[in-house]
Amino acid sequence: PAAPAALSGCAAPSALPSAPQAGQPGPAVAQATPDYPYAPCGNPPVKLEKQAQEFLNQLAAEDGTPLYDLSYAAAREVLDKLQSGPVDKLPAEISERTVPGGPTGPVSIRVVRPPGITGPLPGIVYLHGGGWILGNAQTHDRLVRQIANGARASVIFVNYTPSPEAQFPVPIEQAYTVAKWVAEHGGEIGVDSSRLAIAGDSVGGNMTAAVTLMAKQRGGPSFRQQVLLYPVVDARFDTPSYNRFADGCWLTRRAMEWFWDAYAPDHAVRNQPLASPLLATVEQLRGLPKTLVITDSDVLLDGANAYADKLRSAGVPVTNRHFAAITHDFMMLNALAGTDADKAAVAETTKTLREALYGKEKAKAGTK
Known part of the structure; x- marks a missing residue:
């Protein structure tokens, strides 16, 4: 076939x-x-x-x-x-701005809020997937709206420069710049900077893990939660899941090699923890924010599970949720909207973020 x-x-x-x-x-x-x-x-x-x-x-x-x-x-x-076809999307209030101080100049962000809520909201810095090459605010619009509404939070979507136009570590430095700015200036965009989380899908999960490591190394910002949706955690292509799903479905080993070649063509830098978080030591992982890891049937599965286990070894509270009957990118792809896996994973993600940002009792009551 x-x-x-x-x-x-x-x-x-x-x-x-x-x-x-x-x-x-x-x-x-x-x-x-x-x-x-x-x-x-x-x-x-x-x-x-x-x-x-x-x-x-x-x-x-x-x-x-x-x-x-x-x-x-x-x-x-x-x-x-x-991603351009018709699909149901939740309502949202959307604004655009730039954040100063990035490694190559100002960084563009999109702020997505649930509609009709006045006053500051918790913030979720979001880093999108697409192999560092693809993806943007439009391809991820439905998912980001779901997260904003479900978590009752402002999602700060980072328009980092794609690869190969920008390569490691520029995109993660751009992401860190935004996270630090939100922690220091969140009031300018209606965000309560004392309640922050960070999340990302696929290579955005890789960048999320990297930014939490950077935040530990650099003394902030502080995140209450990180969410890694089917994340890329290292550049090795020889795990059992890479062998099982080498030819797909959807995401192949050859495609992942192409993505890495665009993002980190110098193979030596791929061994750095900020490129391959799985290679961080247990001590480097100690004290990172509690973590939700969502996985599916793809080449990245074994790496994601290994990273979750390593975080646990470092004393980080970790929750894993595996969705076996679905493909990579299932939460982002509009063609897979409404699948059982999509509905359950979005519910788990937003519940986790809401409880981290509001506390369990307030999250249940739907209040600030």
Whole structure:
């Protein structure tokens, strides 16, 4: 069968499954035919939710050009197109501004707040995925709105410079600049700087882990919680999950190698803990904020679990949640909106953030 598309490699398909609208059931699994293949997820394959398998089948049927054979600009258009279809989104109040003092100049941010709430809210610094190359405020708009509404917090979305235009450590220095600014000037954007968390998906999870390490090394800011959504934690490609899911589903080993080559072409720097948090010592991890790790069926699974275990060894409170019947990026991809995994993972993420930022009793009561 043809390889699944987009992050595994294929070009933007022409007829992607749309995200289900409110009150509508998701699509059924397509039957394999010579012109419409079944796209297995892993070797041996895992059994996916119907909506996820339909998504992979349609991508496989397109059999397009792998991302890593496209220009960076063309590759970015693949994800932009993939995320451009109609999908239900929660309401939000959105503003844009820049933060001074980044390593290469001011850093752009988007502030996303639940609507109709006056006064300061807790803040969540958010670092997006997309292999350091792809992704932006639009591709992650639905997910960020869900987090803001569910956590009753302002999400500060960092528009870090993508790779290869910026390479390690510039993007994480930009992210740290924003986090430090929010801690010192949060009132300028309606954020209570005493209640901060940080979160990110995929390579954004890598950057989240890096920023918490930087904050420890540099004496702040302080985060009540970090959330790592199917994170990249090191640059080794030989774990059992990398072997099982080498050809996908969705995210392949070859795509991850391409992402790393854009972000950290100097292989020597990949061994630094700020590039590969899994390589941090237990002592370096000690005292980091309590952590939620969400995983799925992808090449990154074993690394994420190993990082969670290492954090526990350092005395950090860690919660793991694994969603076996779904693919990488499932919380971000609009085509997978409303899957059982998506709904449960968003609920877990927002509950965790709400309780960290408000306290369990106040979070239950829905009050500040």
